Amino acid sequence: MLRPGQVLRTVAEDCFSGAVLTPDDLPSKVCELFNPVVGPFYVQGAEPGDTLAVHLLALDPARDWGMSATFPHFGALTATRTTAMLHPPLQERVWQYDIDRHASVVRYHARRSDYTVELPLDPMLGTVGVAPAGGEVRSTIVPDAHGGNLDVPELRAGTTLYLGVNVPGALLAFGDGHARQGQGEVCGVGVECAMRVTLAVDLIKHVPTPWPRIETDHQLMSIGAARPLEDAYRISQHDLVTWVAELTGLDLLDAYQLVSQAGRAAPGNVCDPLYTMHAAIDTAILRGATVYGGVHRRLRALAGAMW
Amino acid sequence: MLRPGQVLRTVAEDCFSGAVLTPDDLPSKVCELFNPVVGPFYVQGAEPGDTLAVHLLALDPARDWGMSATFPHFGALTATRTTAMLHPPLQERVWQYDIDRHASVVRYHARRSDYTVELPLDPMLGTVGVAPAGGEVRSTIVPDAHGGNLDVPELRAGTTLYLGVNVPGALLAFGDGHARQGQGEVCGVGVECAMRVTLAVDLIKHVPTPWPRIETDHQLMSIGAARPLEDAYRISQHDLVTWVAELTGLDLLDAYQLVSQAGRAAPGNVCDPLYTMHAAIDTAILRGATVYGGVHRRLRALAGAMW
Amino acid sequence: MLRPGQVLRTVAEDCFSGAVLTPDDLPSKVCELFNPVVGPFYVQGAEPGDTLAVHLLALDPARDWGMSATFPHFGALTATRTTAMLHPPLQERVWQYDIDRHASVVRYHARRSDYTVELPLDPMLGTVGVAPAGGEVRSTIVPDAHGGNLDVPELRAGTTLYLGVNVPGALLAFGDGHARQGQGEVCGVGVECAMRVTLAVDLIKHVPTPWPRIETDHQLMSIGAARPLEDAYRISQHDLVTWVAELTGLDLLDAYQLVSQAGRAAPGNVCDPLYTMHAAIDTAILRGATVYGGVHRRLRALAGAMW
Amino acid sequence: MLRPGQVLRTVAEDCFSGAVLTPDDLPSKVCELFNPVVGPFYVQGAEPGDTLAVHLLALDPARDWGMSATFPHFGALTATRTTAMLHPPLQERVWQYDIDRHASVVRYHARRSDYTVELPLDPMLGTVGVAPAGGEVRSTIVPDAHGGNLDVPELRAGTTLYLGVNVPGALLAFGDGHARQGQGEVCGVGVECAMRVTLAVDLIKHVPTPWPRIETDHQLMSIGAARPLEDAYRISQHDLVTWVAELTGLDLLDAYQLVSQAGRAAPGNVCDPLYTMHAAIDTAILRGATVYGGVHRRLRALAGAMW
Structure with missing residues (x-):
């Protein structure tokens, strides 16, 4: 249970549950669970109609590497389960990034050439949510009015996320740290990394919030x-x-x-x-x-x- | 006719053809022509399969005021002709902005209260295009692979726009100056203003460009x-x-x-x-x-x- | 619990939980629960990876009237919560239909004139579903791969619906009878009526079904x-x-x-x-x-x- | 020029301009022009604001075979130029149908097996249109308010199509006969065949029509x-x-x-x-x-x- 004003420090495992350790570990082969979250936490005093404030004090990659991938039939430039087409899937491929916290960069390495380049380290949480309204239970892969897998790169340390409370205790959960991601997350996967999370919660009583x-x-x-x-x-x-x-x-x-x-x-x-x-x-x-x-x-x- | 490398200076009238002079001038009443453009210009040597480079050297508002408006059934938060609904149209309303080139701001004035606030001046061209492919003739309100009414606020002075050439001479035209606009242009209209345009064109022969x-x-x-x-x-x-x-x-x-x-x-x-x-x-x-x-x-x- | 091959007879209340009794009963005022369903039923022997066959033997309106309505911000020709717009909602209005089972017609009555016309009675179930995959719990208003609120008028007596089983027992539920509906259900509501349902279930073991x-x-x-x-x-x-x-x-x-x-x-x-x-x-x-x-x-x- | 009330008999070539003669003729190789139309015809007395009535008296396939195809990056179940994806195109393949007017069937032949089956002959015109509004010129592949490439299988003999007139004389054109097509034309191509067309036109003066x-x-x-x-x-x-x-x-x-x-x-x-x-x-x-x-x-x- 969390009290309003309380600070929480924890580590959230990456979206592959930590099972992708090298570029040879294809997620479809090695992962049993995708997008695990820390929580849910019952927030003392939270009632439907309130707003939960989740302030991210610090986000620090917990390892010195991150992983990304293409998945079969997942991403914006591929046929998917719902944008259903007759094409065979694109290749499933994994990329390993170096994370250098001192230089504040992540280092990209091509898989089919020796091209490498540094990008700014820009840690964020892909998934922060509360229990949905109406008695629903949603997969952690789903973003909606309750938050969830928003995958918005602006959710960095120093920001406060406001979420409407739908059930007593709000039931906060979070995870899916990215060392960085592009806007739109076009291939469907960020630079996934286990993340040390320091956050504080607070409550705004009797003030609803319709969307995150x-x-x-x-x-x-x-x-x-x-x-x-x-x-x-x-x-x-x-x-x-x-x-x-x-x-x-x-x-x-x-x-x-x-x-x-x-x-x-x-x-x-x-x-x-x-x-x-x-x-x-x-x-x-x-x-x-x-x-x-x-x-x-x-x-x-x-x-x-x-x- | 323009030669590659040539610099052109001109003034482009605003999207209301200059007919909206006060907040009482409703576009639906006073405008006979929307989104007029300067041109088309025949670019010497341009052939299908080439790329036209249009470099914007300078964009300067030609008046010390700009106009914006809500239009019946136009914009992102209203029913439209194609997102057809049974709602009556939102009110048609005009806003006049002060443009202060020295302070580099545009000043917003609310219509139903005395709220006023300054926003950064950020001049851009809403419409820059060439003749479309396949013998088509399109309204200047349409953006597509040939450019046209892109309404992309990143089309500022200092940038070069590349457009694939579809017909001999390319037939460049431009207009629709905005003193600034938000991303997405949610109400459908920017801070429309007549614009002094200084641009240079060049050709990249035998290099096609599929999209702007x-x-x-x-x-x-x-x-x-x-x-x-x-x-x-x-x-x-x-x-x-x-x-x-x-x-x-x-x-x-x-x-x-x-x-x-x-x-x-x-x-x-x-x-x-x-x-x-x-x-x-x-x-x-x-x-x-x-x-x-x-x-x-x-x-x-x-x-x-x-x- | 249902056994494969078993026939079930029951009555499903209408989508208003029976609370709309006259054209003066606005759903937003009188309804506490929308789209109630009968069930869930545990189907003996159903396991994930099987297919559940739900055969509709008979659908008979349980009352001699049905109700329809426009809802604020619900339907295809209105702004909604997600197709968010600045329009005020359309009027909430209720229509009462006569259901004549002998003549096999439903009778429409206009609210603002004395226009009346008979339409063919064509009973269907709007909602038939099993528990969703992945541990999710969805509102009965949601259609998806698990069935649910499909609102497909072709789901008449004499048809068999195949649904992939996601959890042990499948957990079949159904309701939302319509005396008839147009294709697309444009205003968002059919001719809602309590329905006598006679159905039989069966199992096709080890045969998955990806979509209904x-x-x-x-x-x-x-x-x-x-x-x-x-x-x-x-x-x-x-x-x-x-x-x-x-x-x-x-x-x-x-x-x-x-x-x-x-x-x-x-x-x-x-x-x-x-x-x-x-x-x-x-x-x-x-x-x-x-x-x-x-x-x-x-x-x-x-x-x-x-x- | 056509006069209101006049009957016109003509033959419209198929969408391949008649260049696909066998299943070995790939459209991308053999076609120089797609979707040719007959016309435009100036309709005497037609003025903007009128409605043109186009009555299809008869549609008869002009040959005893029709052709269909898959095109690279065209169709509903493939990546396209605008639903842009990284998949290689699906195979381009041609199917030849027998058209039997006496039996009123078209006969499908699989390309990779000896499967063959008869489907009802159901001749229609894919493309019937007038000049667009606003001075635009559109490709014959485009459907819009002016008609054009509607590809609606309900456009059979015995029907009247109403189109709003945008320019003096309306400028009627038509073509793209299909011996039949499925609803949605999922692969992007019907059973394309040259068509004998008998139609009559009429004018409804001073009555506009917003959509076909x-x-x-x-x-x-x-x-x-x-x-x-x-x-x-x-x-x-x-x-x-x-x-x-x-x-x-x-x-x-x-x-x-x-x-x-x-x-x-x-x-x-x-x-x-x-x-x-x-x-x-x-x-x-x-x-x-x-x-x-x-x-x-x-x-x-x-x-x-x-x-």
């Missing part, structure tokens, strides 16, 4: 999860527009106009059962509006107190 | 245009993956993997007849690969020579 | 459930093509060609969390191929024995 | 063309609902409800640049409403007079 939201020091984001991708865009923009209207007192069309010119948008994943996109706006544009009672700043201060 | 591509000083982008939005994502990522493979010698799956971790993606528009997304990668990751014979750097140098 | 399939006396159908709608089409056609290849010995492209010319297709629902489409082919074209060991004919014979 | 509509002796249909497929569904259902409201005096939601229970729907094509679906309702349900001044019955009577 992220707060950073300088911006607000709404996340939509749907297919087709334009619906993920619509959900995220709609949530941001209505949120901006509420925060600024703007009428709905005035907020629509402001977000139309000031908003940013990007895909999280275009491969999971539901696709995700985020809509973002700088808080400066909202003239310093405070959201959820300032919980992000309070939790953010914990980081300063700890290190 | 953008080069900046530090990155390469591919643009897809399609519905649903995931197909715009697929096209742009597929073009970038195959382009990266060609530039680096990586095999196709190795390039797929690299773009999966290093790639960026964002929507241009989610409102036009076809939606657009771009896929981007830093050229540093490609170890300094030169594309299209280095034409971007040569055209970029023109800017230094002129100012 | 229907057999009638003269045709085979595959059902896909997905968004966007083309993916529901792709799934259903892909399943039918591979099934035809298996039944006829045709190679995959030969089967693709045959289905391309001989196949039928129609939407079930275009309103639920996943859309459904069926793909159908006449068994005569397959030169009398027998599927699932002829279980449909054996179960069909039960009907003759009973009446 | 079909009238048969007993039903009305609206056709939508869009991607994703749900938008083709939405367009067709929306057009049918508003049309029914206009014909019956029902208010919009009452018409929505009636179509929800009485409407039929099916895909035409799920492979062309825009997908098509039709929405249909029996005229009996509309209590004998007469549309477009009864032009269908008058043109239908021509058939009786001619044979």
Whole structure:
């Protein structure tokens, strides 16, 4: 059980349950369980209609390597189970990345040539969620209104994720660390790595949150999860527009106009059962509006107190 | 007629043909022509199978104000002619922005309250295209493989747009200046303003380009245009993956993997007849690969020579 | 518990749990539970990897009236929670139909005029499903590979539905009777009525079924459930093509060609969390191929024995 | 030039321009022009805002064989130019059908086995269109509001197609005969055959038609063309609902409800640049409403007079 305000430190295993150890370990052969999560944690006092704030204080790769792969019939540029086609699957192939925390890079190695290149280390959690609404139980591979496998690279250390609570105790779970991923996660897999996670939770009582939201020091984001991708865009923009209207007192069309010119948008994943996109706006544009009672700043201060 | 290497200076009228002069001028009442373009220009020597490079040396708003609007049944958060629904249209409303070139801001004014806020000035061209393939003639509102109404905010001064040539002379046309727009252009309209355009064209002979591509000083982008939005994502990522493979010698799956971790993606528009997304990668990751014979750097140098 | 071969007679309440009794009873006001189902039933001997055959012997409306409605933000021609828009909801309105079993008609009455017209009575079950795979628990409003809220009007008396078994006992449940519905169920609601259901179950051991399939006396159908709608089409056609290849010995492209010319297709629902489409082919074209060991004919014979 | 009321007899070549003569003639090798059409014909007196009625009196295959094929990256179960993927293309293969007009069948022959089967002969025109609106020129492969490559198997002899007129003279063109096709035309190609076409045209002055509509002796249909497929569904259902409201005096939601229970729907094509679906309702349900001044019955009577 977690208490509001409590800090939790743990290690989350990678999406392959740690079973892919070399480029010769094909996930379809060696993995028994995909996308394991830590949890669920019962959050004391959480009730349906509340909002759970999950602040990521630190994300540190737990190993000095990460793995990625192509999977048969999974990813954006391949036929899949639902975008069903008559093509044979693409080759299943594994890539091993070096993770250098001191240099803050991950190193890519081609499999069919000696090409190698360094990319910025940018740790994130692919999966953070609570129990879904309506008594449903969903696979950890699914992103939706309850969070889950959002695969949004903006979910970095220093951010607070807001999730609506659907059941008593909220039942928080998380995992699927990526040393980094591209926007859209086009092949379906990030640089998967076991992750040391330090997070703090808090509760905003009696304030519902319809879709996952992220707060950073300088911006607000709404996340939509749907297919087709334009619906993920619509959900995220709609949530941001209505949120901006509420925060600024703007009428709905005035907020629509402001977000139309000031908003940013990007895909999280275009491969999971539901696709995700985020809509973002700088808080400066909202003239310093405070959201959820300032919980992000309070939790953010914990980081300063700890290190 | 334009010669390769030639610099062109002109002014492009806004998407309202300059007919919206105050917030009381509803586009549906005052506009006879939407999205006028400058051109078409016959580019000397351009033949089908070549690539036209269009380098934007400078984009400067031609007036100290811009206009935006909601249109009946146009935009991402409204029923449209094709996402047909039984709702009455949202209100048609116009917003006037101040454009302050010295402070480099555009100033938003709410219509139903006294809320006002400054956003960064970020001039772009919504529409740059050549004649389509296959003898087609398309409205200037349409983005597709020939360019057209891409509405991609990354099409700023300092960038080079590559378009495949489909007809002798290419027939370049452009317009639809925005003082800025959000990613996805959610309400369907940017901060529309007449734009002083300085551009240079060049030709890469016998090199085809399947979809619009953008080069900046530090990155390469591919643009897809399609519905649903995931197909715009697929096209742009597929073009970038195959382009990266060609530039680096990586095999196709190795390039797929690299773009999966290093790639960026964002929507241009989610409102036009076809939606657009771009896929981007830093050229540093490609170890300094030169594309299209280095034409971007040569055209970029023109800017230094002129100012 | 049900034994293979066993016949079950029961009554399934309507999707409003019987709470909508007059056109003045708005579902959003009077309903506490939507889409209740009868079950789940444990089917003796059913194991993952088997196929459950559910044969509908008879479907008879249990009342002489049925109800339909428009719901706020539900249906194909309205903004919804995921096709999120800024429109206010359409009006919530209820229609009461007379059901005349002797004349075999349902009678529509307009609410804003005295227009009335008779439509053929065509009873069906909207929801028939087993427990989903992977330990998931889904709302009864969801159609997917496990069946569920398929809302396919072809699920009439005289048909056999094949569902892959995911958990021991299969856990069959059903409900959501419609006196009839249009293809696509465009407003999101059929002519909802409590239904007397007579069905028989059987098991095909060690034969998996990837997506729901229907057999009638003269045709085979595959059902896909997905968004966007083309993916529901792709799934259903892909399943039918591979099934035809298996039944006829045709190679995959030969089967693709045959289905391309001989196949039928129609939407079930275009309103639920996943859309459904069926793909159908006449068994005569397959030169009398027998599927699932002829279980449909054996179960069909039960009907003759009973009446 | 055609006069309203005039009957035209002609032969339309097949979509391969007649160049595929045996199963060894791969379209990508032997075809210079795809989907040729007869026309355009200037219809005397047709003005923008009118409706052109095209009544198909007779469709007779002009040869005793037809051809079908799989194309690289074309069709619903394959990666395409816009649903871009990394798979190599499926094999290009040609099938030759026997067309037996006396027995009213087409005979399928497998290519990799000796499987052969007869299917009902059901001649239709894939492409019937007028000049598009807004000065556009579109490829004959494109279906849209102007008609074009609708690929709707319901476009048989005995039906009247209504198309809105966009330019003086309408500019009617047609072709792409199919001896039959499945619903959705899943592989992208029907049983293509040169077709003897007998049609009559008429004009309904000052009556616009927003999307293609079909009238048969007993039903009305609206056709939508869009991607994703749900938008083709939405367009067709929306057009049918508003049309029914206009014909019956029902208010919009009452018409929505009636179509929800009485409407039929099916895909035409799920492979062309825009997908098509039709929405249909029996005229009996509309209590004998007469549309477009009864032009269908008058043109239908021509058939009786001619044979």
